[in-house]
Amino acid sequence: MTEKRLLILDDDPLIGKTIGAIARSVQFDIQITLNAADFFAQLDQWQPTHIALDLVMPDMDGVEVMVELAKRECSARIIISSGVGTRVLDAAARSASEHGLPIAGVLSKPFSPQNLRELLVQAVSHPGAGIRPGSPPGQLGTDPVDITVAEFAAAVDNHELELVFQPKMHCGTGNLAGFEALVRWNSPKRGLLAPSAFIPLAESNGLIGKMTREVVRMALHWFGAGFQPDSNTNTDDSALLEKLTMSINLSARSLDDSEFIEFIVEQCKQAGVATSSVVFELTETSAMEDPVASLDLLTRLRMKGFKLSIDDFGTGYSSMLQLVRLPFSEIKVDRSFVMSASRSEESRTVIRSIVELGHSLGLQATAEGVEDEATLQFLRQINCDMAQGYLLSKPLESEQALAWGLKHLGRV
Numbered sequence: 001m002t003e004k005r006l007l008i009l010d011d012d013p014l015i016g017k018t019i020g021a022i023a024r025s026v027q028f029d030i031q032i033t034l035n036a037a038d039f040f041a042q043l044d045q046w047q048p049t050h051i052a053l054d055l056v057m058p059d060m061d062g063v064e065v066m067v068e069l070a071k072r073e074c075s076a077r078i079i080i081s082s083g084v085g086t087r088v089l090d091a092a093a094r095s096a097s098e099h100g101l102p103i104a105g106v107l108s109k110p111f112s113p114q115n116l117r118e119l120l121v122q123a124v125s126h127p128g129a130g131i132r133p134g135s136p137p138g139q140l141g142t143d144p145v146d147i148t149v150a151e152f153a154a155a156v157d158n159h160e161l162e163l164v165f166q167p168k169m170h171c172g173t174g175n176l177a178g179f180e181a182l183v184r185w186n187s188p189k190r191g192l193l194a195p196s197a198f199i200p201l202a203e204s205n206g207l208i209g210k211m212t213r214e215v216v217r218m219a220l221h222w223f224g225a226g227f228q229p230d231s232n233t234n235t236d237d238s239a240l241l242e243k244l245t246m247s248i249n250l251s252a253r254s255l256d257d258s259e260f261i262e263f264i265v266e267q268c269k270q271a272g273v274a275t276s277s278v279v280f281e282l283t284e285t286s287a288m289e290d291p292v293a294s295l296d297l298l299t300r301l302r303m304k305g306f307k308l309s310i311d312d313f314g315t316g317y318s319s320m321l322q323l324v325r326l327p328f329s330e331i332k333v334d335r336s337f338v339m340s341a342s343r344s345e346e347s348r349t350v351i352r353s354i355v356e357l358g359h360s361l362g363l364q365a366t367a368e369g370v371e372d373e374a375t376l377q378f379l380r381q382i383n384c385d386m387a388q389g390y391l392l393s394k395p396l397e398s399e400q401a402l403a404w405g406l407k408h409l410g411r412v
């Protein structure tokens with residue numbers, strides 16, 4: 001059997017044949033089915049690598065077919081087609097992706113043979129480039145089952161928290177812009193856990209301040225040891241290094257800790273890191289919690305030279321208010337828009353507007369969750385300042401991230 005088997009479901013035999021002919025021209029084996037029963041029979045027998053699915057058929061519903069595919073944990077990459085218009089198609093693709101289905105792309109009818117050919121070729125050459133649900137990389141545990149407050153507090157004291165670092169680049173030049181620190185809990189008992197497994201617990205039990213201090217300490221130590229100029233650094237390298245930033249996520253609950261600013265200023269001194277190289281990322285919702293206290297603290301942070309970024313922009317409510325009211329220096333476009341940019345006109349429109357909004361307020365714009373080259377091209381076109389995502393690199397362990405950074409700075 002070849003590696004490229006396309007199973008087509010379309011109630012219109014002519015369209016089925018047309019799709020089939022185009023797929024054959026790019027070396028796919030094909031099977032055409034006209035109804036769901038035949039489709040699922042072929043699915044089991046023939047094990048296609050790809051599926052072309054018509055969304056709207058008179059006697060059945062393409063969305064239901066997708067739900068069934070998800071139940072069967074179908075791993076074939078799916079191209080959804082329909083004449084219903086791109087908004088509906090995009091919504092269907094999103095719903096499929098939320099069900100865990102690998103979507104290769106959407107095709108609005110009438111389509112040109114060229115469109116379909118490109119989708120098929122792309123689906124084979126970049127099997128990772130389609131949309132998939134935003135799961136954390138590797139085998140990270142995300143389930144917050146039965147973690148107790150005491151256990152987590154002890155874990156922080158025992159230095160079981162670790163950081164991974166994800167690089168960020170300047171879209172225009174491709175140069176390294178800096179890194180974002182992302183926390184992991186490497187529990188001897190539970191394995192490696194993602195932040196979603198323990199941050200909510202830390203936030204609601206008064207442990208977030210303790211955790212944040214540990215994160216700040218580790219991030220600045222790593223960054224200071226690897227990426228700060230010292231007396232042996234030549235002038236060119238110093239200029240490069242001075243521009244790099246270390247981004248750290250901050251939960252709003254850390255903001256009511258009045259000694260926090262003194263703590264980070266002190267940590268910067270110890271690590272030899274300039275406060276202007278440090279960016280604190282806040283989510284919209286977290287920035288909102290106590291409006292007055294957060295405004296005070298964030299303003300004080302800025303006055304010390306730290307930079308501030310509004311994270312996951314576009315997902316919360318009241319975002320405009322936050323953006324205008326608080327002293328941010330960067331806006332981060334939420335990855336849900338960016339990950340779908342290459343196949344969704346709507347997402348591209350949202351990204352463009354957020355970048356323009358940021359620029360008009362004098363902020364730098366970063367797109368996170370950049371997974372394919374087409375999206376990076378688009379970001380360059382709209383003058384987005386920075387990009388972060390799997391296309392460039394997944395989050396890396398400290399040693400690897402250091403090596404990655406030095407290589408990209410041309411220093412090794």
Ligand code: C2E
Nearest residue numbers: 134135136182183194195215249250251369370371389390
């Ligand atoms: P975030 O700040 O939006 O971080 C980006 C998340 O997107 C990370 O997930 C990262 O691994 C993932 N990601 C990066 N590039 C891509 C991509 O191209 N595609 C996809 N699908 N995902 C990508 P992670 O590490 O699981 O972190 C989840 C969230 O946990 C973070 O979202 C942040 O809100 C929070 N978090 C992480 N570390 C800390 C921390 O030290 N303190 C606080 N308060 N929150 C943290």
Ligand code: CA
Nearest residue numbers: 180249281311
């Ligand atoms: Ca972040």
Ligand code: CA
Nearest residue numbers: 311312332368
């Ligand atoms: Ca984010």
